[in-house]
Amino acid sequence: xxxxxxxxxxxxxxxxxxxxxxxxxxxxxxxxxxxxxxxxxxxxxxxxxxxxxxxxxxxxxxxxxxxxxxxxxxxxxxxxxxxxxxxxxxxxxxxxxxxxxxxxxxxxxxxxxxxxxxxxxxxxxxxxxxxxxxxxxxxxxxxxxxxxxxxxxxxxxxxxxxxxxxxxxxxxxxxxxxxxxxxxxxxxxxxxxxxxxxxxxxxxxxxxxxxxxxxxxxxxxxxxxxxxxxxxxxxxxxxxxxxxxxxxxxxxxxxxxxxxxxxxxxxxxxxxxxxxxxxxxxxxxxxxxxxxxxxxxxxxxxxxxxxxxxxxxxxxxxxxxxxxxxxxxxxxxxxxxxxxxxxxxxxxxxxxxxxxxxxxxxxxxxxxxxxxxxxxxxxxxxxxxxxxxxxxxxxxxxxxxxxxxxxxxxxxxxxxxxxxxxxxxxxxxxxxxxxxxxxxxxxxxxxxxxxxxxxxxxxxxxxxxxxxxxxxxxxxxxxxxxxxxxxxxxxxxxxxxxxxxxxxxxxxxxxxxxxxxxxxxxxxxxxxxxxxxxxxxxxxxxxxxxxxx
Ligand code: FAD
Numbered sequence: 037x038x039x040x041x042x043x044x045x046x047x048x049x050x051x052x053x054x055x056x057x058x059x060x061x062x063x064x065x066x067x068x069x070x071x072x073x074x075x076x077x078x079x080x081x082x083x084x085x086x087x088x089x090x091x092x093x094x095x096x097x098x099x100x101x102x103x104x105x106x107x108x109x110x111x112x113x114x115x116x117x118x119x120x121x122x123x124x125x126x127x128x129x130x131x132x133x134x135x136x137x138x139x140x141x142x143x144x145x146x147x148x149x150x151x152x153x154x155x156x157x158x159x160x161x162x163x164x165x166x167x168x169x170x171x172x173x174x175x176x177x178x179x180x181x182x183x184x185x186x187x188x189x190x191x192x193x194x195x196x197x198x199x200x201x202x203x204x205x206x207x208x209x210x211x212x213x214x215x216x217x218x219x220x221x222x223x224x225x226x227x228x229x230x231x232x233x234x235x236x237x238x239x240x241x242x243x244x245x246x247x248x249x250x251x252x253x254x255x256x257x258x259x260x261x262x263x264x265x266x267x268x269x270x271x272x273x274x275x276x277x278x279x280x281x282x283x284x285x286x287x288x289x290x291x292x293x294x295x296x297x298x299x300x301x302x303x304x305x306x307x308x309x310x311x312x313x314x315x316x317x318x319x320x321x322x323x324x325x326x327x328x329x330x331x332x333x334x335x336x337x338x339x340x341x342x343x344x345x346x347x348x349x350x351x352x353x354x355x356x357x358x359x360x361x362x363x364x365x366x367x368x369x370x371x372x373x374x375x376x377x378x379x380x381x382x383x384x385x386x387x388x389x390x391x392x393x394x395x396x397x398x399x400x401x402x403x404x405x406x407x408x409x410x411x412x413x414x415x416x417x418x419x420x421x422x423x424x425x426x427x428x429x430x431x432x433x434x435x436x437x438x439x440x441x442x443x444x445x446x447x448x449x450x451x452x453x454x455x456x457x458x459x460x461x462x463x464x465x466x467x468x469x470x471x472x473x474x475x476x477x478x479x480x481x482x483x484x485x486x487x488x489x490x491x492x493x494x495x496x497x498x499x500x501x502x503x504x505x506x507x508x509x510x511x512x513x514x515x516x517x518x519x520x521x522x523x524x525x526x527x528x529x530x531x532x533x534x535x536x537x538x539x540x541x542x543x544x545x546x547x548x549x550x551x552x553x554x555x556x557x558x559x560x561x562x563x564x565x566x567x568x569x570x571x572x573x574x575x576x577x578x579x580x581x582x583x584x585x
Contacts, residue, residue, distance in 0.1 A: 038082050040100050043276050046077040049105045049130050049151035060127040061107055064153075064570070067119055072110040072160075080104065085436055086207055090137045090156045091109050093144035095439075095446030096500055097510055097533050101144035105132065105154040110195075112160040114237065114245060114285045120155055121243035121283070124565040131155055132312065132567050135178035135212030135282045138205070141449045142216070148569035149583070155283065158209055163455070164188050165286065166262075172198050172291045173232065173262035178284065182206040182213075182431045189291075199292040199429030201225055204474050206431020209286045215277045217529060219484060220426045221382070221489065224292045225330030228277055232265040235286035236276050239566035245285070248273050262316060267546025278529065280567035281560050287417075291427065295383035299394065300424040304374035306405035311465060312374065312458030315400050315483075319456040326392050329379035329427050333483040337362050339377050341480060341497070342419045344437030355457070355476040370414050372407070379420065381427035419438030439497060446500035448509060448534075449493055450516045452525040460525075464563035467519040468494050475512035477505075517541065536584040554579070 048057045065073045084096045112118045119471040124131045130152040137145025137156065147154055162179025169186065176185065184200040189195050200269070201220035203213055205304050214227040233249045240567045246252070248259040249267040265273065265288075276282045285577040305314060314333070321327040340362060350365050351357045363373040371377055378400070382389040393436035400406050422434035439445035450468065465481060472479040472489035477496055484491045494516070513534060517527065530538045542549055553573045557564070564575020569583055 038472055039079050040082065042076065042101060042104075044073065044101050046224050047101065047104050048257070049106060049149065049153075052127070052129065053568070054126070056107070060123070063121055063127075064109060065109075066121070066487060067123065068109060068111065068116060072112075073107060074109075074400060075107045076105060078112050080374075085138065085140070085205070085433070088138055088145065090145045090146055090154060091133065093140075093146040093532075095140050095144060095448075096146075097446075097448050097506055098530060101531060102150060103143065103148065105145075106125055106151040108154045108156050110156050110159045114235070115158070117155065117237045117283055117285055118243035118245065120153075121237055121239055121565070122241065124153070125239075125241040125243075125563045128563055129153055129565065130568050131565055132570075133157055134507050135209035135215075136181060137212075138208045139212065139216060141447050141531070142529060146532060148532045148535065148567065153565070154431075157283070157285070161285065167192065167194065167291075168262065169194065169197065171263050172293055173288060174291060175262060175286060175288050177286060178209055178211040178379060178397050182208060182210060185210055186429070186431050187560075196294055198293060199224075200291060200431075201227065201230065201433045202426055204426060204435035205433055207433070209323075210289055211284055214287060214289070214555045217277055219330055221249040221330045221423070222292055222330070222381075222429055222483075223328050223330075224290065227289075230290045231273070231287055232263065232290060232489055233261040233286075233288035234276055234284050236271055236282035236284055238282050239280075239561035241563065246335060247286075248276075249288075250287075262290070272412060278571045280570040281556060283566070297385045298381055298383050298428045299389050299393065300379070300381045300411060300420065300427060301396070302371075302380075302409045302411070302420050302423075303378045303400050303520075304407045305369050305376040305403050306379070306410065307375055309377045309463075310403050310406075310423060310463045314376065314378075314400075315456055315458040315461045318485055321399060323488060326395050327380055327485070328383050328392075329381050329429075331378065331427075331485055332423070333376055333378050333485065335376060335479065335481050336366050336371070336374050336381075337478060338480040338482055338495075339371055339419065340365055340437060341438040341441045341478075342435065343369070344440050347441050347444065347478070353519050356472055356478050369422070370409060370418050374407075379423040379427075381424070409434075433499065438495070441478070441497040442499045442505075444501040445497055446506075447493050448493045448513060448531045450489055450513050450520075451493050451527050451529050451531075452516075452520045453489050453491055453528045454525055455487065456485055461490075461492070463523055464492050464520065464525060467523070468516055469491075471512050471515045472496075474515075475508045477508060478511055520527060533585055535569065535572045 080091045131149035132152040132154040161177040165175040201222045201224040217228045230339030251257045369375040406420040
């Protein structure tokens, strides 16, 4: 399953002949060096998380050849990125930028339009340009991963002074994750909110470069670029996240001061019906910052699946695994039989932590049967310690284990946002449960609690080699998106295959927001070359011509 032969041949982008495309590729090779342009004409490889493909999605929701690049180019500097943009404008070839392409669950490295030329920014543009010890900030290129930034802090002896914030997996790009508005689990978990300053190559024929915020100053902008994100005038950074309006070549990021101590805690709750009262308890604690980090409330099944065993170890029947089996299996583990597990962290010196932890303890124990698990009783390989590392800024890979739940494990996420309220959590949980039941798929929800909202992340784990299961997974996702929209919930992020549907749910006032996005697209990218279709935004020459899914 590792090598995939391209049965449909070289995926030449629609609207250009193969000879014209190959001639254009030769032009690009002459400009960048042949070794920095790679054509996908015979086969592509899957690899695994740390050696992931940059040509396609190694966890496909559709056929592997549906969302696949025709070629991959590796620029080494901003001037080369500009050169590629001018080249794409000249030949009307769609290009798709990735920082590292580990966007698994949301389409991986795959372009939305088959045959796009992928710009792999990360391979040769991977410098940490600065780490400022006074301001606790850094400036990075797209190829800097969470691991690389963390290791560099340790190498410079700054590990005790400042922390990074990492998502569940540390192999992704700081820039790529942040521009897709990803999340981590320290108090700096909202990555987009924590960035400061971008450098962007625009997609027009002249491939102009701009810097946002204080970086736009004519002289000396570097001084405050990473300290104050807004600069003067309209705040433009937002249009370069989850969009196709520019290619980010540098980004500033804030770093968290070491809080002087930290302590993870884990509570279990026995019943599914504890969800609503628990949310009512979590909300005021979170808004007042007694609960300090982007913590997770996970379903018991996810705690079981992250042990890394295949589902068949526990159950081989069709349809969702019965609750009774989940409870029996959890009974044998550190959490014991339970419906929900809360993983959190308290920060600061011990006396300060104690005040907060005591408040949390008495609040959580209002739920009958709530249990605090003593970390001293947990073995070193218990998942709790992975959450402990992540919530204290140390990158990890443990989270990958739940992907083993199915053979050829792949996953795609349903990720709606809601207030932190019992009624909202229940409605979303119930609709997900109903649709999973219909699709015969195990339900593994995790509520990631921000400050005044929560992202419900429902990961559907499916067998990528089973076309029937892929279709069931897709239907389940599409049904949940529609059900949620009818109740007033929208996704914070989605898979490339579902972007048109999700964008369509943000339809207030006759799709005023999409009309605005289209206006921006037409003005910034008149030839429609940059990531057509990303986040449902189609350039003029593609619009209403049957590209939407
Ligand atoms: P990329 O794939 O490089 O970028 C993502 C997208 O952003 C690209 O497709 C592209 O469209 C756009 N983009 C990237 N770079 C640029 C640029 N320079 N200019 C313009 N556009 C650009 N994600 C989370 O956020 N939090 C989690 O906790 C989390 N947990 C996960 C757990 C598991 C088990 C798995 C498999 C995935 C998880 N993910 C999570 C999803 C994903 O792995 C991460 O978000 C990852 O950081 C994204 O990949 P990347 O950083 O390589 O970004």
